[in-house]
Amino acid sequence: MGNSLLVTDNITMQFGGLRAVSDLALQIAPRQIVGLIGPNGAGKTTAFNMITGVYKPTLGKISFDGKDITGLKPNQITELGIARTFQNIRLFSSMSVLENVLLSKHVRLKANPLEAILGLPRYSKARKRHYEECMELLDQVQLADLADEKATSLPYGKQRRLEIARALATQPQVILLDEPAAGMNPQESLELMEFIAKIREQFGLTVLMIEHHMEVVMGICEHIVVLDHGVTIAQGTPTEIQNNQQVIEAYLGAVDEIA
């Protein structure tokens, strides 16, 4: 516990009469890959929204790197070093691939608008450096040759990759991936897994991901948290989770309902 990077101390989110997430307690160590799974409506994205500041938890506390970040605004949390992607892709539609990534550098820019208007050196130097960093990043995620394309004209899988690149460009310590493999075929999911493992090594990242593809979750996560109706029903290593009776019931129950 002492060396956890991101800790949620029994956070609860209450929407009127609905308790979307109750008493979620996560301890995520640096450079760990943690999976957050559960049936639809289990409260996974709500948990993400609390960590990233979109919602303020009704109860509980979130701390990051020893600092209390509960109730901070999303942009402040990003500035501190937690970046995220979205379940439904939210790229900036009027901008090119490069501009999408470059935008994430805005938060790291130390200059004022006046310097930008006059093109003073502090601004233009920083801007040039950011541009080079972004091109390098695009190169690493194999999107460099598409840098000038419109972001929304990319194929689906590449848009997902761009979303991750955009989050990486904010220079985070923790990255939260909301269903990165959604809508991907097995081959693409496999590539995505390798990609996530690679960026973890390269950027020394801690990863928290929501995912429905079990191959991806079991293949890459070192620790898994299972939610059902907002309640944490299990935590543990992939093997522990696979043999957990409650988890099997939660998932098979969901299958029963469909059938």
Place this chain on the structure above:
Amino acid sequence: MDSRQNIKRLLTLGLILLSCLVLFFAQGFLSSFNIRILNLAAIFVILGASMNLVLGFTGMFSLGHAGFMCVGAYVSAILTMSPASKELIYYMEPIIPPLANVHWPVFPAIVMAGVVAAFFGFLIGFPALRLRDDYLAIATLGFGEIIRIIVTNTITITNGSLGLKDIPSIKSLWIYWGFAIATIWILKQLINSSWGYAFKAIRDNEIAAEAMGIDVFKHKLLSFTVGAFFAGLAGALMGHLITSVDPTMFRFLFTFQILLIIVLGGLGSLTGSVIAGVVVTVSMEFLRFVEQPINLFGLIIPGIPGMRMVIFSLLLLMVILFYRQGLMGTREFNWDWILDKLGVARRKERGVA
């Protein structure tokens, strides 16, 4: 240095020289009536470009532009009128003492008008920009009207509904177009900067922009305040062009005239605002003939006042139906496009502003 870069520099220099030449000859040879129309066009260019920053680039549906113009027009008028004429004009109730004797030169007064309007923009934006879309439109529309009503009722400062007359006149094309060109340049620099991209990101997807670390509220307020600054500037110029101001000039219908310009030109294109600003203002004058009685092959149509607006409404309808993006969409004028058309070889290059 890239040869293409050099060509572009030369072309820009050439364009500046050409516009100076055009201004010089226009100033020398055009009738004062035509010069006046061109000056009005410059004012609408400033208005269009600044409102486009707020609406087109940042995506805030704000309709308070006329209110900020009103502030600017009054500030500059009060600062520049001579103490003698103030004494003459404020005959209902005299102007309050500290303002009675100020007599600023025109140039700093116009800039001051922008600053005061920006301050009002900041004050209004602070509560109003927490709203979105049509709610923001209603709120800013209301604030714009409130400004006008305050101006009507603070008689010891603004002379109320009697308005101000005898404002020092500016006739020179150089001043109006100087301000217009400076405005376009500043806005261009801002829009192509990191802040400009942040504005566009907020317009495209506010939630994602916030998640990428952009302080949405701060950026909206910045855009809104800059927009108000230039609206104030344009208002001041308007006062000096027609040498009188009164509160009814700045009804919210005026805002819709600017809206017409930016929708015609393209939301999110400065170039579009410039072109539409000039075209609309100039044709607004030259279409005056449709309001005169017309003899069409023996068929005599009596003059109908307001026919011009019908033509513009039809034009707007056509644009919305068939050309939703406006004249330019979100594209901007650039030399690359022209050089490509002319077939000048392009070397692989990519840069950021």
